[in-house]
Amino acid sequence: MRVAVVGATGGIGRHVVDLALAAGHDVRALARDPKKLHRVHERLAPFASDARTGAGLLEAIDRCALVLSCLGTRRGEAPVVAEGTRHLVEACTAAGVGRLAIISSLGVGDSRPQALRTGVGGTVFFRVVVPLFLRRAFADLEEAERVARGAPFPVVCVRPGGLTDEPAVGSVVAVGPELDLPLRIPRADVAAFLLSLLHDTRWDGKAVSLGAR
Numbered sequence: 001m002r003v004a005v006v007g008a009t010g011g012i013g014r015h016v017v018d019l020a021l022a023a024g025h026d027v028r029a030l031a032r033d034p035k036k037l038h039r040v041h042e043r044l045a046p047f048a049s050d051a052r053t054g055a056g057l058l059e060a061i062d063r064c065a066l067v068l069s070c071l072g073t074r075r076g077e078a079p080v081v082a083e084g085t086r087h088l089v090e091a092c093t094a095a096g097v098g099r100l101a102i103i104s105s106l107g108v109g110d111s112r113p114q115a116l117r118t119g120v121g122g123t124v125f126f127r128v129v130v131p132l133f134l135r136r137a138f139a140d141l142e143e144a145e146r147v148a149r150g151a152p153f154p155v156v157c158v159r160p161g162g163l164t165d166e167p168a169v170g171s172v173v174a175v176g177p178e179l180d181l182p183l184r185i186p187r188a189d190v191a192a193f194l195l196s197l198l199h200d201t202r203w204d205g206k207a208v209s210l211g212a213r
Helices: 011-022 081-095 109-116 120-133 135-149 187-196
Strands: 002-006 026-031 044-048 066-069 100-103 155-160 162-164 172-175 184-186 207-212
Touching: 002 011, 011 026, 011 187, 066 081, 081 100, 081 135, 100 135, 100 187, 109 120, 109 207, 120 135, 135 155, 155 187, 162 187, 172 187, 184 187, 187 207
Parallel strands: 002 026, 002 066, 026 044, 066 100, 100 155, 155 207, 162 184, 184 207
Antiparallel strands: 172 207
8 A cells, every 4th residue: 555654754754664664565755855764665755845835745645545644843943733734634635635644642632631640740741841841832733633623534633642762562552532541652653553544444533542551
């Protein structure tokens, strides 16, 4: 199958690219600077694109079964996820691509009570760190989810907990906002869940929170 990975040079995007290629898929890797892609492969097609403006998106996602947005706001930069999601929805609509998944965060929308139930670490992070240092980033994710809900096709909003660079554990907890889950999850496990959406449609049009045991 053909899958597009937006933000392919980022922490989660790099894992998605590797996993998709290992699974035999054709991968279209979208990045502002494709030269930063970490590998070359016969089934990997790099595309220069900018989700902030929409430049290059339409051509890159053509005939893709699924678009996976791994966009995130880098420290010191203006929030990009909401605007990127808006351009991706427009590009998918124009290209006739009917499935999109975006990375959001645990604690966004109706998952805030769920985040506060993850223990002391979650309580401190979401009651102290987010209001003091991450207010703009979380407001951007709230808007991105609002844009996703208004899309003319089903979008999955993936809400991982605290991201780590540890090796994948392979035991992902994927639940709705009403259930409890662990706070932490390796980026590699988030990537594996994203790729599983190629064949798993149960979360289409919904938000899903992720943790790892």
